[in-house]
Amino acid sequence: MSDIRPELVRGLTRPRAAAPPARTGVSRRRALQLMGTGLVLAGCGVDGQGGKAAVGRSDVREYWSGRSGNGRLRWANWPGYMQDDHETIKAFEKATGIGVTYREVIQETGPWFGKIQAPLAAGQSIGFDLMVMTNGIQLEKCRQLGYLAPLDRSRLRNFAANAGPTYRNPSYDPGNAFTVPYQSGITGIAYNTRYVKDEITSIAQLFDPKYKGRVGMLGDSQELGSFGMFLLGVDPERSTPADWERAAAKLREQRDRGIVRKYYTQDYVDAVSKGDVWLTMAWSGDVYSLTSPDVRFVVPEEGGTLWTDNLCIPRTAENPVDALTLIDWLYVPANNAPLTEFVNYITPVPAVREIVAADAAKATGAERRELTRLSTSPLVFPSQADLARLRHYRRLTQAEETRYQRIFEPIAKGS
Amino acid sequence: MRRARGRFTPYLMILPGGLWLAAFFVVPMALMVSLSLQTGNLVDGFRQTFHWQNYTYALDTYRDAFLRSLWYGLLATAACAALSYPAAYWIAFRAGRHKSTYLVLLLLPYFVSYVLRTVSWKLVLTDNGPLLGPLRDHGILPQDFHVLDTGFAVVSGLTYNFLPFMVLPIYVALERIDPRLVEAAHDLYASRAQAFARVVLPLSLPGVLAGVIMTFAPASADYVNAEVLGGPRDTMVGNVIQAEYFDNGAYPVASALSFALMAVLLLGVFAYARALGARGARSVLDVAAGR
């Protein structure tokens, strides 16, 4: 490499050589011409589409009539949401004969939406027949923009029989018109008992100056805003713009008093287990899979957020029937159990608990300990008391969303 | 140079590159300027309305992040220059036969992916990590001292990640200096400090200047370092642009911020090159021609 380096840099060492003095005038004029091109193109716009979230029986019939299984399926998911050896997928392929292409291409909901929006708007395939999206702003947009296939519930018998009550008819998708839960999780508080001697029970403690510089918050504006509202005793789902302003003021104060150490996107787990932060907003499954005896997870007494990663079918899918088959297959408790044993988030199929417990009874040694821990964990199988305290994100119309974002986004962005 | 024959040769040669850059650089930039003046949202679509308020809103709301980016970029650039110069100097003048080896050693870390490097940095800087843990346990540092999630961590991360952009131009400028010039200075009774200040430093200045240009722009616009290493008040404009684009779908606001950033950086680079570059570039050419 070294023999080329001098060469390489010599070119870059002399940016002036790019425009010899006599020609800079031309260059400047040229720059203005280039900008002129921009103004010519200024007429272009990006077309949008109206709201299509309402769905009737005829829509469902219209979408599904004449469609049949093709024996293959392409599934987009998040990393860490499937066993390394794809055990569950292999079982599905064996049981149904449908070949699955599984890709871990979703890293964050926002960027994922940015990636699929253009092809979906143009009615093109996104290359996947099934995807997993968290309830929230982007899923709401997908619903409103008509990007999702309406689900034919007559083909979701197992879902009807086995889904837990919390997971049916969720407020973010009434009647499961477009989505069915894959896994869900709780946003609560994780704290490290090596550093925090008090018992943490409430969100108010995240605002306690005692923990100055040791508190982690999630930077996502829906997560952050919801916790601000819980602090005020407001249910985020029923909140008004006035509540948002009040919550934002509290969160801003928390930041400006130096209590917040960092706004995390997702890497808070190692921070709390290493002691960089002592208490932090956290997702249940992360804390469970941390397997650290020092880090505890609580659902705060003011409330916590229950979010759900949902299976949904893009309207432009090429193999929607196969996707629907997979969705329903996952709702057979015996099929779902191995997945839950790996993923450690909350399964929407409560009957899985008995299967895990039975597996634990059969197993020995470390595996038995692990399965027992799983089947008795309130993080994976939350108690009714915990579930009763959980709320959903606020559903936002486009106009509300702009307002909501302008209130909460700058807080985590340090402005 | 221009000849009647083959007058079109340069145009033919530059055509593919020119077209490519026009299609994937110039046109997108123009579109971005256009988008920055539109109103609307993803659901209803965007319309061109020459809405200059996108700029005032963006710069008003995110003024802190914007100014912070320039400030952190400047600090990182200065730190890069200060750290690079002595090492580049030693390698160019004193490393002898092992010059290339040292240069390679200096550049080796950059074979590791940028994201991975930054994440590893975080492991090093963590409160109870290999660096700070022992110091604090022995009472050398106060209990609540931390580096991770501070502006210092961000600037040090930027410095770490953009150092090669500074080392290389400085090294090349130094390496071109004829050692006989330094000897001549000594023969004229210049002290070592004098020889350095009057001969080496001026001759290597173009390298430093080029390094500044190449470091400042990417460092100011970076967002990975602030994201991974920064605290609540260390967000840079890159983070804002990214969030406005992806999380909020606020394409016009994100475009306005992008264009404002680009304009400020380019104006800075041009002004800087104009003020300092010509003299420096000429002096390098003089040295080269003098051999």
Next chain:
Amino acid sequence: MTPRPREAVSGLRVYTLLLIAWLLLPVAVMIAFGFNDAHGKQNFRWEGFTLRWYAHLLDKGDLTTAVLNSLTIALLSTLVSTVIGTLAGIALGRHRFRGGGAANLVLLMAISCPEIVMGASLLSMFVTFGVPRGYPTVLAAHVMFSIAFVAVTVRARVARLDPAVEEAARDLGAGPWTRFRLVTLPMIRPGVVAGALLAFTLSVDDFVITGFTGGATVTFPLWIYGSTRTGTPPQVNVMGTLIFASGALIAVVVARRTAAAAGPQARDR
């Protein structure tokens, strides 16, 4: 270079070595954690030595795909941008022509343009024209930013060539293609190689622009970033270590060859 013992500044030497150590520290951490016997999904606490992750390197199918994407995109974009960029560099370094100033300006802008602005503007264009994002768009973007670097590097080399050499070749009756192949190309080869290597490095390491233009195509840096949500698996460290090691190996071999070939006085100009 003539040795001047009186001026041996050992302080600077120590400083340089310390700087190198500082730069290598995170790399050492990365390599070490590729051997970590981690049991949970998180890999940041030392739990003992293992070679397990090397044996199970390819278990994460999507990680392997991402690494392969990174490598093929880097190779293809290097190939294309080196050819196109070299042509442009020769044109700009040798000829003065109308529009040359503007071309130089665009090159300078492309080099100093922040990555995030480039990525964002490309995304704006693809969105506006409804171009689906994926492997081809990433490739186009990588070629774009590499062309500028290759062209500038080659231009610098060409500008320092003695035009008399080519003229002599012409006087001896060599046609344009022969002149290019036998005279110009060998003389500018270091510049071309430098540009190509730079293009490869920039492409394989690119995170920001790929993130904006990639659609559902995932490269190695993107996969790492995504995996921080559930814990970066040790295989990432292993992949990083292997890429680092092959890069280091190539660099060391090249450095050795130059050091051996270069006498104390020899320089490459």
